[in-house]
Amino acid sequence: MKTLKIIPLFVFTILSLFSCDYKPKQITKTVDYNKYLNVKDNKSMTFANNEIDFWQKKFDAAPNQISYLSMLASNYATLFEYTGNIKYLYKTESLLTQSYKTYNYSKVSTIRSLARNYIAQHRFKEALGLANKALAIGEGKKETQKLLFDIQMELGNYPEAVRNLNAMRDMRDYDYLIRLAKWNDHKGDLKTAITFMEKARDIAEKEDNKVLKIWSYSNLGDFYGHAGRIQESYDSYLKTLAIDPNYSYALKGIAWIVFSHERNTVEAKRIVEAIEVTHNTPDFYLLKSQIAQFEGNKAKEVENRNAYFTMLKDNNYGAMYNKYNVLIYADAKETASKALEIAKVEVEHRPTPDSYDLLAWSYLNTGQNKKALEIAQKYVAGKTFEPKVQYHLAMIYKSNKETQKVQPIKEELRSSIYELGPNFDKKVNQL
Numbered sequence: 001m002k003t004l005k006i007i008p009l010f011v012f013t014i015l016s017l018f019s020c021d022y023k024p025k026q027i028t029k030t031v032d033y034n035k036y037l038n039v040k041d042n043k044s045m046t047f048a049n050n051e052i053d054f055w056q057k058k059f060d061a062a063p064n065q066i067s068y069l070s071m072l073a074s075n076y077a078t079l080f081e082y083t084g085n086i087k088y089l090y091k092t093e094s095l096l097t098q099s100y101k102t103y104n105y106s107k108v109s110t111i112r113s114l115a116r117n118y119i120a121q122h123r124f125k126e127a128l129g130l131a132n133k134a135l136a137i138g139e140g141k142k143e144t145q146k147l148l149f150d151i152q153m154e155l156g157n158y159p160e161a162v163r164n165l166n167a168m169r170d171m172r173d174y175d176y177l178i179r180l181a182k183w184n185d186h187k188g189d190l191k192t193a194i195t196f197m198e199k200a201r202d203i204a205e206k207e208d209n210k211v212l213k214i215w216s217y218s219n220l221g222d223f224y225g226h227a228g229r230i231q232e233s234y235d236s237y238l239k240t241l242a243i244d245p246n247y248s249y250a251l252k253g254i255a256w257i258v259f260s261h262e263r264n265t266v267e268a269k270r271i272v273e274a275i276e277v278t279h280n281t282p283d284f285y286l287l288k289s290q291i292a293q294f295e296g297n298k299a300k301e302v303e304n305r306n307a308y309f310t311m312l313k314d315n316n317y318g319a320m321y322n323k324y325n326v327l328i329y330a331d332a333k334e335t336a337s338k339a340l341e342i343a344k345v346e347v348e349h350r351p352t353p354d355s356y357d358l359l360a361w362s363y364l365n366t367g368q369n370k371k372a373l374e375i376a377q378k379y380v381a382g383k384t385f386e387p388k389v390q391y392h393l394a395m396i397y398k399s400n401k402e403t404q405k406v407q408p409i410k411e412e413l414r415s416s417i418y419e420l421g422p423n424f425d426k427k428v429n430q431l
Contacts, residue, residue, distance in 0.1 A: 024262045037274035042246045048078040069099040084281035108139040122319040124154045156352035174203045188385035221253045248279040282311045326358045336365040353384035361392045369399045387416035
């Protein structure tokens, strides 16, 4: 689930500043989060680096002790989580692959760890192959079923995902509850999703489990935001940071509240730029580009978008940013055909309603309205409830003169501007 946590995507179009009658309720206070913007020490990273040094020395002295590789991999994964540096994700993969081969492809815990690494890389079909191998071996079946649910959801194999979810049913189990929440969110039942996530949070608090509390609070921050419960979203992110001051995802959530709800672009940029010092990933450039777009600063919008593509060029992110790329390329006539090429690859690798939405959106932006409508009706409509997808659907219907289908979506989208971002204010009103 964690891999789904991304700042909302967008399409790049110059929009005017928000209307003068927009009066957002002030939610955030700099005094609440300033202390988290320039944290000098990261105890988790220091511990991980010390562990890497310790286990590497032990492995060098006894290279037949393959279990040391898993210890090393786990700590490199921690470095990736806190820095976003892709080299750590690939180092984790390398160590797990070495361990996997040495154990003659039979150690289930290593197989599952490698599958999760593939999920982070968006190599979902390869992850599925590993999960099925783990299931065939049979050891730790329930843990493998959790993994299978996660992968099947990413691949859009929803009947299979539900079968695995039902097989692990236990309302007292944290891992089951967070997946039940995810399933209900997928179905568009956000209220029920929040209920189950809150039950999971209660378990995490009762057990006083730091890792589970961080995960619960940060995910509830997202869910509350999507439900328009901005104050509760903000409070949840602050709870996350109180446990782990270096947890940049929670700071990103606060930056989004400052930008999308409070429309304070200067402060949003300050937060983002503070995060970038320690956790630098391409999507931050896109967020800054989006902020510049809202400010009407075309030069900064383009500058940050170009910096995003430069970072992709300088690092091998594989398919991890394909969705972003499609949305960017589709927005300009000269690159719309490129968006279509990437969208076709995404559908092949990950045939979800969201991927088909990218394909339909790309067809629309290359002037193939009928083709876009055909795909949207067959693979997208009624199968996902993401606001961005709903906006695309409305545009596809509008371009095909099915105006009677546009108005209901428009009404729904008006309550989703926070999630979409302020640049969608004008777009939704013009539907």
